[in-house]
Amino acid sequence: MHKRRLKPLKVLHLFSNVKLTGPAETVLFICKHIKQLGVSVYFACGKYLDGERSSIEQRADEYGIEPFTSFLLRKHFDLVSSVKDVPEVMEFIDKEGIDIVHTHLNGDHIVGGWAARKSERKPPIVRTVHSLGSLLSRLRARLLTQSLTDAVVVPSNWHKKRASKVWHIPEKFFLLVEPPVDTERFNPLRIKDRQRQKFGLTDEDFVVGVVARVQKRRRFQIFLEAVRIANERRKKVKGIIIGRGTHIEDVAIKPAEKMGLQEIVKFAGYQTGDDYVSALNTLDVKVYLVPGTDETARALREALSMGKPAVVTNRGMLTEVVKNGTTGFVVEERPDAIAEKILQLLNDNALYQRLSKTAIEDVRARFSPDEYAKKMVALYEELLKSKKVVT
DSSP states (O other): OOOOOOSOOEEEEEEOOSSOOHHHHHHHHHHHHHHTTTOEEEEEEOOOTTOOOOHHHHHHHHTTOOEEOOSOOOSSOOHHHHHHHHHHHHHHHHHHTOSEEEEOSHHHHHHHHHHHHHSSSOOOEEEEOSOOOSHHHHHHHHHHHGGGOSEEEESSHHHHHHHTTTOOOOGGGEEEOOOOOOTTTSOTTTOOOOOGGGGTOOTTSEEEEEESOOOGGGOHHHHHHHHHHHHHHOTTEEEEEEOOOTTHIIIIIHHHHHTTOTTTEEEEEOOOHHHHHHHHHTOSEEEEOSOOSSTTOHHHHHHHHTTOOEEEOSSTTHHHHSOBTTTEEEOOSOHHHHHHHHHHHHHOHHHHHHHHHHHHHHHHHHOOHHHHHHHHHHHHHHHHHHHTOOO
16 A cells, blocks of 8 residues: 655656756756645756856756756766766665656666666656657667656657657556746736837837747748748738857858848847847747757747747647647748738737737646646656555
8 A cells, every 4th residue: 555655755857968958947947846846856967067057057046946966967978977977876866765766868867767776765767758859869768768767758749659669668657748838927918028129120010030049950941931921912021030059140140131131030149038038029920840959849838928829830749839720820831831821910910819819828728837747746656656665
């Protein structure tokens, strides 16, 4: 019989990176809400070699979570650092009385899983899927972590279908729960200043935007062409790209110039904090073409929370995030198809207002951090019950 817990549940979250990437932001936000349910949350991440506090550590401080940086937790898996980390993580598990090891990336999954299996406590191992990556990455995960996985958390049906081919575990330990959104932060009533003048835009412009790291694979050429087509028909259509990238000149700036879009498409660069929220509020419509390394489309969900209807392609989980015709539109990956929906939203204000209102309501109904945390704790408890772990 599963005994009633007398002590707080202790969960170790491992994150093998030092940068506040999309997944890192989400993981810390989730940890904050799990902690509010009375769970003792331990969050471990990598650390800069020079000792400087990373952006992850700083955000953890803001959320009231003490980050542990004693482990190497390299971004890219390598045998040497992993062999060094495993005994230290194993000792931490036994010393602190960890009940659950929760991993998020392949590197920390291997380290955390190996350490958990070798520890005296042998806590269950959970893996949250933020990205499945390439076929090679999935094959590597299957080879190295199949025996180190007791439960998998996926953000969509699209991910569940593919993750089930990587990790062969009982169906009840595949938890599908949509990633939460900080609806207090991404609230159009909180940030009312659109700050368009800052980016060379006016209140009369109809602004469509992309929020993404500027990389070739994100298909910026299609976005630029869609803006060009829409602008030819309605001059008030303008575009904005929020993000940075090593190859931004070749991927976006020079192509925009060649298309004569110097005065039509603006580049906002990388934005953080409330500047980022204000930049999102600059948009009238969010365009999302290709998921990045964080396949959960965090920026898309945040834009919807701000009441920005979205035009997305049918890649990955995008069709599950956006309800076609209700919170935005799902279209073929063609500039003319995207431009058509941009113009439809511009020309039909009643439609625009309906989609904007529904987007806000849908985010609050589906992406609640409190509900996410409750489902996660329920999974932890079920794992402990099934594994008969001593607590």
